[in-house]
Amino acid sequence: MPKPPRSLVWAWIGLVLLLALTLGMAFVPLGSGNIVVALAVAAAKAAVVLLVFMELTRGHSLKLIFAGAGIFWLIIMFGLSFTDYTTRTGFPPAH
């Protein structure tokens, strides 16, 4: 039976190790640092999936632009929303 390509095996090992890391780190009290670590590990996992499994940088360079467009609009949505929510008085409403 043919073996899987090395790059895929390493990517899978890397992803499982990152999962173990983020799970372990979640129980270490870091205050607001916990979410930063958790999202950084998620971003690292996403990078492995995008680069190795989805071959984002191989083939047509237009797909980088298309993928980037999704992230670009996401940043606009979060950015503009937070200019509102972080400056609003009376949010959250009192019960």
Added chain:
Amino acid sequence: MRQQADTAALGIWVFLATEVLFFSGMLLAYTVLRHAYPEGFAEAGRDTKIVIGSVNTAVLLTSSATMAWAVHTAKLGHRKLLTILLVATAALGLVFVGLKGLEYAQEYAERLVPGLDFSSDSPHAHAIELFYFLYFALTGIHAVHLSIGIVIVGIMAWRASRGAFGPAYYTPVEITGLYWHFVDLVWIFLYPLIYLNGRSGG
């Protein structure tokens, strides 16, 4: 043929970019509410089923690896191995959905389903209910995406077993792979937001 394949691949990337925005509306709601009710969200996150969530993350990451291997195999034209890998990918997807169902059943039994049967005597009950509302919306829509993926991967496995794909034509397998990896990517971000949230405190 090369141009057709490129166009199809670009098409799925456009679709995936719109999917990013589809999910991120709910992620924005999560971010705003978590910012507004940090204690309630931490308390709700601590009670999520971390064992099922973590096992499911490993299952989905593995399914992405088998899917990527399937695409590689399709390019080489190994018909039998391609079929096996696609069936394995779909099977891992079914394991995920099965465990998710088990988790939902437990949450229903614990009266954590907003709108249906929610009850909490915590001082943060209101925020916890909001957390579970987003939890069911996000994971539910993710599960719908995954179920669609399982059906498509199943169809690809059936076509592969009949010899539909080879080195000259494997675009459908490649496109299916990109969709599958996207569903995995969504989960990669849902996992820390839902299951790891609030674990270090309380």
